[in-house]
Amino acid sequence: MEIAVISGKGGTGKSSISAAFMSLVSNVMAVDCDVDASNLYLLFHPFHDKELVFVSGKHAKVDNEACIGCGRCEELCRFDAIEMTQGKAVIDEISCDGCALCYRICPVDAITMIPVDKSRMYIGTFRHGNMVYGRLAPGEENSGKMVNQIREISKNIAKEKLCPVTILDGPPGIGCPVLSTITGVDKVVIVTEPTLSGFSDLKRAVELVRQYSLPTYVIINKCTLNQTVARQVEDWCAQINVPVVALLPFSPEMVEALVEGKTIVEYRPQSDMTNLLKKALSEILF
């Protein structure tokens, strides 16, 4: 079974909660899909069996000597990535999407496409099972494509090593890497917090997940910071029939656990927090 943990808003405690879940399942398949800010490896220190190169895309490069300055590429580029400067085409790498249209239409073949290949994907094992994660090189794009690839890898490993449960720690937001994280999973857990921004982002995340008709569960983290908003979130979830599987109090122990390099379940195995998380996971699983 594949369970994706997402949040809409960042910093709601998604990774800490995913990590706690991962340490509650034996022979788990742990997948860190937050590829531009992957963090779980900091807690789990996986032993790397394999490192793979990820080609995130291509960028156009102009041969200045060959360019005749006709401006056809500038005119056709939909990403405003080409500007004619002193009679030569200049590519803005930040705006270039790698569509290769300029390369195809250049009458003098002055443009080449260079693969962008600094990002890496890692496959390994850790104290609770198997782990796959990706690290997008700073500034690189196509995080959705990378998520698709690490999920493909994780599916094969889960099959081979008979992992009963796969837990995917998703990225924040509701864009391409999130779509790639939730596509085809069995269940989605949305972690929120009782702040107006958390609530507003939860609504957008739920709206997105609904488009995929996936079974959805909500965890309200840091409830004690604002009980009133927490209750509002709870009521709203009841109205739209989304089960709230845990109301977690704010606890500095969550941060202390991180500093110790442990999940809350490992750091305080007998605590209320651990029990609440155990209960939530069994509700999600069964």
Added chain:
Amino acid sequence: MKIAVASGKGGTGKTFVAVNLFHSLKNKGKCVALADCDVEVPNALAFFEADLCNEIEVTEFRPIIHNDQCVFCGKCVEYCEYHAIFYMPSSRYIRLLNDLCHGCAACSVACESGAIENSSTVVGTVSSYKYQNSVCLAEGRMTTGHPSPVPLIKATMKNAFQDQSEYELYDSPPGTSCPFIQTVAKSDFVILVTEPTPFGLSDLKQAIDTLLTMGKAFGVVINRAGLGDREVYDYLERNGYTLLAEIPFEEEIARLYSEGKVVSEHHEGANRVFHSLADKLIAYGNSSN
């Protein structure tokens, strides 16, 4: 001066810093504007009572492929780098896979039989708001289900404000990939908000590496100081990076924020921190001019 408020890690308090810094600069009589570029989940404007005065729809190219006019030459399929055209010449079937399309229009350039019609799809809206007698608040809001926020971020930065402000603040999306790059690329200075935890530090390092590659000036704000450990401080000191401000972790601050309040209006400690941050940015702006 354009200032992006960003962070590698989500939820470190970008919006919190952007909103309160806006408030402090305004209180000092500065002409300041704030645009929310976290277009996937925008929420900076929820902190203000402002009136909508302009809204534009942002669109992106989408082809409409006419099956009946297609000669099945396959040139559009060859041109499409995103594999967004589903093509079965043996059954004379061709269709656009909308989710994969980036709107580059290469297919339209490729087609010689007039089977591809140029059309567009709405990627989101850019709205500008009037607040305290000037149009100084704006947000981009992406259509749910649309995959890429980048075109909308570009449009937000370009169209949010007609008049130039002395200080333009951009609340950036989290991460260090394309949405983050797009927001910081057009900024003169970047404020990186982090928290003193191992996750915060790891993401901060990645964000700083990216900014160094881009040659951007930046400073760091540590939020929720007192929680976690000293590693972030050591890292900043070791590398000589600027610590612009520290905001202590207090339940009172978290509560005010959760209620949708501009914290520095109600909390003396936070007010002092943001006033001093505003002063530093003003001094930086004056020195770089």
